[in-house]
Every structure is written in structure tokens, then in C-alpha cells.
Amino acid sequence: MNNLKIHHIGYLVKRIEKAIKAFEDLGFVVEKPSKIDSTRNVSIAFLIKDGYRIELVSPINEESVVFNLLKKYKNSPYHICYESDKGNFEHDIELLINQGYVAIDEPTPAPCIDGRRVVFLMNPSLGMVELLEY
Numbered sequence: 001m002n003n004l005k006i007h008h009i010g011y012l013v014k015r016i017e018k019a020i021k022a023f024e025d026l027g028f029v030v031e032k033p034s035k036i037d038s039t040r041n042v043s044i045a046f047l048i049k050d051g052y053r054i055e056l057v058s059p060i061n062e063e064s065v066v067f068n069l070l071k072k073y074k075n076s077p078y079h080i081c082y083e084s085d086k087g088n089f090e091h092d093i094e095l096l097i098n099q100g101y102v103a104i105d106e107p108t109p110a111p112c113i114d115g116r117r118v119v120f121l122m123n124p125s126l127g128m129v130e131l132l133e134y
């Protein structure tokens with residue numbers, strides 16, 4: 001699966017504006033300011049440094065898909081997002097599932113990534129990955 005490119009590292013944070021400030025102090029530059037994804041009940045922001053893109057994710061209420069994860073992990077990285085080549089999204093999902101990944105949700109448009117579809121999958125040896133449609 002050499003065709004998958006790393007798009008971002010997902011970082012769980014308690015307070016997104018404070019986290020943005022802290023990453024800016026480390027030299028990160030905001031690519032997309034925080035925005036609410038109401039399908040997942042999270043705020044999301046993207047920042048870049050040295051070619052590395054991080055996604056800050058913060059629950060906005062207890063309904064959020066990451067509310068319990070935040071309690072467990074505190075502020076910490078929790079997934080790497082890989083981008084499929086054009087037209088390969090469904091095929092890549094199938095390949096990952098054949099490699100032992102289990103999809104933990106359905107492919108859903110991500111409002112904070114231009115409405116492109118994403119799906120989360122779990123691997124027993126490396127945890128959670130996100131796959132992003134081209």
C-alpha cells in the first residue's frame with residue numbers, strides 16, 4: 001500500500017484555542033482555523049510545520065465521538081490519516097480490511113476537509129488509522 005500518503009496526524013486536545021496557541025509557539029502555522037464539525041460534535045483545526053500537518057480535534061459536548069477518548073488519552077496524538085489516490089478510496093478500504101483492519105464507522109464526508117469522505121479503521125497491532133478520499 002505504497003500509494004497511501006500521510007495527510008495529517010490527528011491530535012486530541014481539551015481546549016482547541018489554547019492548543020493552537022501552544023503549537024504556534026512551537027512554530028506551527030494555522031492552515032485552517034478551528035471550525036465545528038457538527039456531524040461528529042468536534043472542533044477541528046489544521047496546522048503545519050516543516051511539511052508536517054497536524055489536525056487538532058476537540059470534543060464540543062458529551063455526544064462527541066472523541067469525548068471518551070479524550071478522557072482516556074488526555075492531550076495526545078491518536079491517529080494518522082492516510083490519503084488515497086484518486087478513485088482508489090473504496091479499493092483501499094477493501095485492501096486494509098483484507099490486511100486485518102476493522103472499519104469502525106461508515107465512510108462519511110468531513111466538513112473540515114472540503115467534504116471529502118473519511119473512514120476510521122482499527123488495526124490490532126497499531127491502533128486507529130483514518131483513510132481520506134482523494
Ligand code: NI
Nearest residue numbers: 010055081130
Ligand atoms: Ni484526522
